[in-house]
Amino acid sequence: MNCKNCANSLQTDYSFCPDCGAKVIRNRLTIKNLLSDITERYFNLDNTFLRTFFHLFTKPGVVINGYVNGTRRKYVNPISYFGIALMLAGFLMFFMRKVFDFEMDLDAFDQGMNPEFTKKMKDVIYDYSSLSFISYIPVFLIVGLITLNKRKHILAEYTISVIYSLAQWSILSFFTSMFIIAYFPESFTNYSLTALLFMILYFLYVQQKLNKYSAWQIIYKSVLFTGIFFTIFVGLIFFIMIVAMITGHFNPADFVPAK
Numbered sequence: 329m330n331c332k333n334c335a336n337s338l339q340t341d342y343s344f345c346p347d348c349g350a351k352v353i354r355n356r357l358t359i360k361n362l363l364s365d366i367t368e369r370y371f372n373l374d375n376t377f378l379r380t381f382f383h384l385f386t387k388p389g390v391v392i393n394g395y396v397n398g399t400r401r402k403y404v405n406p407i408s409y410f411g412i413a414l415m416l417a418g419f420l421m422f423f424m425r426k427v428f429d430f431e432m433d434l435d436a437f438d439q440g441m442n443p444e445f446t447k448k449m450k451d452v453i454y455d456y457s458s459l460s461f462i463s464y465i466p467v468f469l470i471v472g473l474i475t476l477n478k479r480k481h482i483l484a485e486y487t488i489s490v491i492y493s494l495a496q497w498s499i500l501s502f503f504t505s506m507f508i509i510a511y512f513p514e515s516f517t518n519y520s521l522t523a524l525l526f527m528i529l530y531f532l533y534v535q536q537k538l539n540k541y542s543a544w545q546i547i548y549k550s551v552l553f554t555g556i557f558f559t560i561f562v563g564l565i566f567f568i569m570i571v572a573m574i575t576g577h578f579n580p581a582d583f584v585p586a587k
Contacts, residue, residue, distance in 0.1 A: 334347055336348065376404050380404040384493075384496040413464075416498065469483075528554060
């Protein structure tokens with residue numbers, strides 16, 4: 329008999345392929361074993377996704393250093409994990425627009441923003457949410473390499489910690505955002521602003537687990553990281569606005585407050 333996954337020759341008493349690790353399937357597919365397979369893959373507390381999710385909170389250094397050092401099967405790889413995060417972010421945008429018919433309040437500070445500007449901005453946020461989230465990667469990567477790299481990780485290695493951190497926070501934010509939209513929609517804009525701060529705090533927590541700074545070192549480096557991050561972040565927003573005006577998405581009149 330041969331493995332259905334890799335075609336390797338198997339002995340009849342094998343339960344798993346010694347070459348690729350695939351389970352030997354002897355029976356036809358039924359509803360019962362289909363449900364059993366789904367439960368085992370996605371709801372079993374020992375499956376790789378849940379293990380990755382919980383361990384990125386309790387011991388992120390083990391997950392990240394493990395992948396960097398060659399442990400590739402125990403946890404979901406960073407690219408796949410980031411893909412799951414992007415998929416959930418897409419679902420969130422769909423639910424906000426189509427299911428909850430959610431109206432995002434961009435004038436959270438009552439500055440009398442132009443309605444035409446807020447409408448265009450909402451469309452940009454909905455249409456480019458995944459792209460804007462991906463743009464966090466180079467920002468965290470550059471600032472992190474400058475301020476939080478005691479272990480002297482090279483670019484590729486540090487990228488792993490950034491991707492895992494952002495993906496983890498995005499997956500958690502999917503559930504908290506759904507809860508806020510469903511029960512406290514008027515608070516979503518304020519929640520989004522605080523969520524950015526907590527995303528930074530989680531990244532700092534991960535870097536502390538990886539680098540083992542002293543108390544004073546992590547305080548100093550956290551302040552330095554946050555200051556540089558928000559400087560680049562604000563600069564990036566202005567750059568995007570300029571590009572948006574050049575490409576015709578916005579015009580100067582959109583920025584004039586409503587009377």
